Amino acid sequence: MYCPKCGTESTDQAAFCHSCGARLPGPASSGQPTEPDRGAASAFQEEPPKAKRQKVYPDGLHPDQYAHPHDRRSLEVISRFAPVVAVTRALIKNWEEPRIKGQLLGGTVKVGPDQFSEIYELVADCAAVLNMELPDVFIRHHPSFNAMTLGAERPLIILHSALVESFSTDELLYIIGHEMGHIRSEHSLYLSAANILTMGARSLVDRLFGLGSLLVVPAMQALQAWMRKAELTADRAGLLCVQDLDIARRALIKLALGSARLFERINIEEYLNQADQAARDGYGRMSEFFQTHPHIANRVRELRFFHESPVYGGLLGAQPAADGVQLEHVAAETLARGRELLSRVSGSVSGMLSYRSNSERALNEFDRVIARFPGSEAARQALYYKGVAHANLRQSVEAAKAFQSFILHNPLHELAPDAIWGLAATLDRALDDREGAVAEYRRLVHEFPESPRATDAEQALHRLGVPSETVDQH
DSSP: OOOOOTOOOOOOOOOOTTOOBBBBSSSSHHHHOOOOOOOOTTTTTOOOOOOOOOOOOOOOOOOOGGGOOHHHHHHHGGGGHHHHHHHHHIIIIIIIHHHHHHHHHHHEEOOOOOOHHHHHHHHHHHHHEEEEEEEOOEEOOOOOOOOOEEEEOHHHHHHHHHHHHHHHHHHHHHHHHHHHHHHHTHHHHHHHHHHHHHHHHHHHHHHOOOHHHHHHHHHHHHHHHHHHHHHHHHHHHHHHHHHHHHHHHHHHHHHHOOOOOHHHHOOOOOOOOHHHHHSSSHHHHHHHTTTTTOOOOHHHHHHHHHSSSSSHHHTTTOOOOHHHHHHHHHHHHHHHHHHHHHTTTTGGGHHHHHHHHHHHHHHHHHHHHHHSSSSHHHHHHHHHHHHHHHHHTHHHHHHHHHHHHHHOTTSTTTTHHHHHHHHIIIIIIIIIHHHHHHHHHHHHHHHHHHHHHHHHHHHHHHTTTOOOOHHOOO
């Protein structure tokens, strides 16, 4: 049956549309008992015909054109651990990669022009979009929804059979594009290094090379922090391959849910609200520090921002209409005026009147951006700079509110480390909230170790009497 709201096809037994979450007509929604569908959705179940714009293949696309800002910055931190990376590269090249490929040839099916040709065509389509060679792709029998990229010299992709059977063609295109995005951005070495260090090879590294935990443990922490950012770049690659935000969102949620049958019944908006609450909760945020993937709500939010950005539109040659471009331009100009006013702020006594005047004028500009251009990138940044302006005016409570609001709504934005620092410093120096300040300083150290603010936060924690070993363990 087809959803009357969005036109997406679902099985006859589905009660809710798996795309928009709307209640479906028919026996499933009328309360009449129905027999379960024994023949579950077949592999490559096609989406119903929709008015899609023509697929765009950007000319000479390079990963730096769409990479998430935190991805590259985190890689710069990992470069400090060159000995660990060199050791893991040697392990991958001489031991891990040959072993994995030997197992794959005997226990999987390799995709090719004459073997699962429909999947091979998806790989070729992604390669054309991302401007890269076709990687080797294997299908492995496994009941869980998963896909992964392995290897260093010639990375390969593994798709679990359950994922291939349960995802539509377009959803699978997004997943393949995501994994190929890892390869195109040269994530494979560091992903493999992280897997080796976290799966028992750390002791082997210690024995063979005597690096010790002094170097290996910080490298593991940096790798885990980077992996969360690398997923955002790979998500962008997947979106460029499928060129449909709704399909990308469905694929991510289905992957997280792990069940095609449950996904048919899920209310997507309600699920995202739940995930969003978990991402904003203190314990939820802390749990993300020890994961290799960001929360689904954060990934969907960042994908939406990328989809609506001029970067995405420019890459696909589909910039918004002239008036939309003009509005974005005006929003950016207004933000720039506010930032320029902030740059004039002086702490000298003779400049106090100018100090206050410029801060107040900057605050007005930021409020104007937020009110007139909601949802724009300029409005996102304006919320952070509101916190800075309020802090300059010694309006500590308002500053804390602005910083906190920015962090809640933009946890993965490139200004997030500065916002966390601003909130922590306000709690510490102006509001005399030591416990709250310590929590935010710790969050900054562990969530954004690549940020220059992380070093400042460590120094602040020591100043507040938090032992260094306590900082390292949280």
